[in-house]
Amino acid sequence: MAPKSFDMIVIGAGPGGYVAAIRGAQLGLDVAIVEREHMGGICLNWGCIPTKAMLRSAEVFHLMHRAGEFGLKADGLDYDLDAVVKRSRDVAKQLNSGVGHLLKKNKVTAIMGEATVPAKGRVSVRTDKGTEDLEAPNIVLATGARARELPGLEADGDLVWTYKHALKPPRMPKKLLVIGSGAIGIEFASFYNTLGAETTVVEVMDRILPVEDAEISAMAKKSFQKQKMTIMEKAMVKELERGKGKVTAHIETAGKVEKHEFDAVISAVGIVGNTEGLGLEELGVKVEKSHVVTDPHCRTGVEGVYAIGDLAGAPWLAHKASHEGVMVAERIAGGDPHPVSPDSIAGCTYCHPQVASVGMTEAQAKEHGLKIRVGRFPFIGNGKALAMGEAEGMVKTIFDEGTGELLGAHMIGAEVTELIQGYVVGRQLETTEEDLMHAVFPHPTLSEMMHESVLDAYGRVIHI
Structure with missing residues (x-):
């Protein structure tokens, strides 16, 4: 045929x-x-x-x-x-x-x-x-x-889970280990931690959310720790010893291996x-x-x-x-x-608080040898954020000093996964700091922080 x-x-x-x-x-x-x-x-x-x-x-x-x-x-x-x-x-x-x-x-x-x-x-x-x-x-x-499944850390659906198991969990974990702190790992850590699981996150790199701007990662870490999450950076799970209803994880930090007991492990070490x-x-x-x-x-x-x-x-x-x-x-x-x-594609992580970014981080801009201007605006200075009871967070913008090009934007806080698109459109239209300064942002909105962050990069911020 x-x-x-x-x-x-x-x-x-x-x-x-x-x-x-x-x-x-x-x-x-x-x-x-x-x-x-x-x-x-x-x-x-x-x-x-x-x-x-x-x-x-x-x-x-x-x-x-x-x-x-x-x-x-x-x-x-x-x-x-x-x-x-x-x-x-x-x-x-x-x-x-x-x-x-x-x-x-x-x-x-x-x-x-x-x-x-x-x-x-x-x-x-x-x-x-x-x-x-x-x-x-x-x-x-x-x-x-x-x-991705690492040798010895393979999922079994009972004690060790992939994202699929974590979406249809066999039970609510009491003590949870999350291996990997990219978007998938952090979102599951955030979910289970909020519902009451004692949650530990292990990240092999020197900071959690390693693809994000370092300042945003640091704020996220502080916030997660405040929510009683345990964060272990520059750490590696060497072995998982599976027992009846429990897993003993051998975690190496600074050349020293310690054993920690959990009743569930989520492996989120890439794809x-x-x-x-x-x-x-x-x-x-x-x-x-x-x-x-x-x-x-x-x-x-x-x-x-x-x-x-x-x-x-x-x-x-x-x-x-x-x-x-x-x-x-x-x-x-x-x-x-x-x-x-x-570099025109935004990344969004829906943990609590949310994280969103587009373009270069501050470190990447400096690695490219660019002279930059950086602006920041905290949620605590925004009326809508205070009215919402969401005073934790920040909007950070990075501009090329010579051309005024918006090189990158990085945010942490309530609804930033929605806000980021404003900067994505700006970058697509090849906006400069002047265009953004002249744009009128409605009040009271969280989006005003985007405007203020731009103003801050040029020493013109109003509300801090």
Whole structure:
């Protein structure tokens, strides 16, 4: 039987793949998408969305404990972990079915099954009904990534968890160890700590949230410690001794190994790309450190084969994958879109307090030999923050002294994951400090801190 022909075949229906497929269809291409597990991928089913739903429950629980501060009374505060998890799964399920609907609406052929690329322009899909052969001059690899497992620290779902287990926990941990303090590790640490688990975070680098600006990391650490979290930096888990209902972690700091006992461990030590079983090596697609090597336009070096999202390397963010998906679809349809610039992509961490950033850190700007101006504004100087009862946090902006270019912005505090987009748009429009100073920010809002931080960089701050 002759293979079914398409203009474009997408492998993987996460936030990169399904967006690429929809954009391709909008541009008049005949598109097929293959997904082996869940429409919406990890982000929607086991990542961004369900974690935010759970973190929202933790945030509300935290606020309930602060009722007295707001002149309110709340007694007998408690939570039902199963109900928290159920709400999170229901939110994911609603969006999962939404992706299927969007694909159908845009006339994308969706196939559930496992894909391989036996030759250039060919895709073979193993479905529960047998094998289906497809062909297209353009193939987009969007197979994503999975949790990295370190030898001896492998997850078992009972005592040692990956993010998947942490989203559907077998029980509420009393003493929790989180290995890794990137966004995933810190978000889970924040969630379980807020619900009452005695939480320890171990980070191998010299500070937590190591990709963030050092000043923001330091503020986050202080805040987490205030919430009774134990933070261990420049530390490494050498061994996990698993017993009945408990894990003894051998943690090395400053050359000394100490044993600590926990009843649950979450491993969040990075991710590896899903490159196996696709036939990439035979095809001539280059893979380095589990990620597909691409040029700035997401081309792999094999004609007609593209790779987007987590599979194509850092930053491992859903919005980067979606944007790359749109770019690739437009390129396939004959357009000439701009490549996605990694330093224009904001990172958001939904711990308590939230952390968000875009562009260069202060250290990176100095490493580039740039002369800079740095502005800061604290939440405690903002009327809306005080009215919200959220006086903890800071907005920091970094400018090129010579040109006034906004090089980077870094924030910690309430709702900063929403605020950061103002600076993202500013950078996209190649804004200068003057443009930002002349923009009128509404009052009373948290966004006024963004304005004041810019003013502070130039010695013009009003409210501190």
